[in-house]
Amino acid sequence: xxxxxxxxxxxxxxxxxxxxxxxxxxxxxxxxxxxxxxxxxxxxxxxxxxxxxxxxxxxxxxxxxxxxxxxxxxxxxxxxxxxxxxxxxxxxxxxxxxxxxxxxxxxxxxxxxxxxxxxxxxxxxxxxxxxxxxxxxxxxxxxxxxxxxxxx
Amino acid sequence: xxxxxxxxxxxxxxxxxxxxxxxxxxxxxxxxxxxxxxxxxxxxxxxxxxxxxxxxxxxxxxxxxxxxxxxxxxxxxxxxxxxxxxxxxxxxxxxxxxxxxxxxxxxxxxxxxxxxxxxxxxxxxxxxxxxxxxxxxxxxxxxxxxxxxxxx
Numbered sequence: 001x002x003x004x005x006x007x008x009x010x011x012x013x014x015x016x017x018x019x020x021x022x023x024x025x026x027x028x029x030x031x032x033x034x035x036x037x038x039x040x041x042x043x044x045x046x047x048x049x050x051x052x053x054x055x056x057x058x059x060x061x062x063x064x065x066x067x068x069x070x071x072x073x074x075x076x077x078x079x080x081x082x083x084x085x086x087x088x089x090x091x092x093x094x095x096x097x098x099x100x101x102x103x104x105x106x107x108x109x110x111x112x113x114x115x116x117x118x119x120x121x122x123x124x125x126x127x128x129x130x131x132x133x134x135x136x137x138x139x140x141x142x143x144x145x146x147x148x149x150x151x152x
Numbered sequence: 153x154x155x156x157x158x159x160x161x162x163x164x165x166x167x168x169x170x171x172x173x174x175x176x177x178x179x180x181x182x183x184x185x186x187x188x189x190x191x192x193x194x195x196x197x198x199x200x201x202x203x204x205x206x207x208x209x210x211x212x213x214x215x216x217x218x219x220x221x222x223x224x225x226x227x228x229x230x231x232x233x234x235x236x237x238x239x240x241x242x243x244x245x246x247x248x249x250x251x252x253x254x255x256x257x258x259x260x261x262x263x264x265x266x267x268x269x270x271x272x273x274x275x276x277x278x279x280x281x282x283x284x285x286x287x288x289x290x291x292x293x294x295x296x297x298x299x300x301x302x303x304x
Contacts, residue, residue, distance in 0.1 A: 041262075042255040042258065096251040099255070104255045107256050107260075139244075151302050
């Protein structure tokens, strides 16, 4: 069985996983340090999902590293099923969290500037942008792995 | 080639398409008639996406009906590619619109009840719920068609 580029155990997959972990970490850091994110449900949701995405991406990055450096493939049907379902669920949740946050930021900017001072609002916007990038990479991983599983 | 249940040209697909069209129409109607949706970016986005989803679902429902009643399969590679990409894009956009609207409704309810009188807010919530159902059915269609294309 040839590996689809980007599926578990390839170097493209490792790059995607590291990108996901990096962007999720940046989003979490920007949203949780020094700003009042806990006043808004959408921002709490974003922090929770980014907190879930970091360990998931790091674990799969380690699986990829093991496959690349040890040379043994870990593409077992059971494992691939878990990876595809996990990626799908996390990509849906991260898109949901990013969009909810983007909607809330837009509304905060419209209603009244006092709700969203420029210092905080810039952080919220940057964090949401990073969450979108992280969603994009997770969705790419999910689709490539699904493609591999479907073509077995 | 066996058809995956739910892929273009099956009766399961027709049911999914009719469900999508129905829920999108309900969401559009609840959001656009008699409420001030145009004051909020997220609600305008929801109305736009639901307005796109209705003709898309109806067109594909007609393709399914043609396949079922005439008995000739329209599962050509080019057509399937367009259907998969269109379904993917519309399911991402409809999830984005639903989540942004949900985030905005939650914030409106928290900030001040005057921004969201019960009569309007109930409509917004119901419309967002319908949009979520419509997203779910579109995502199921997209996945089933992707599975069919990948397993060719």
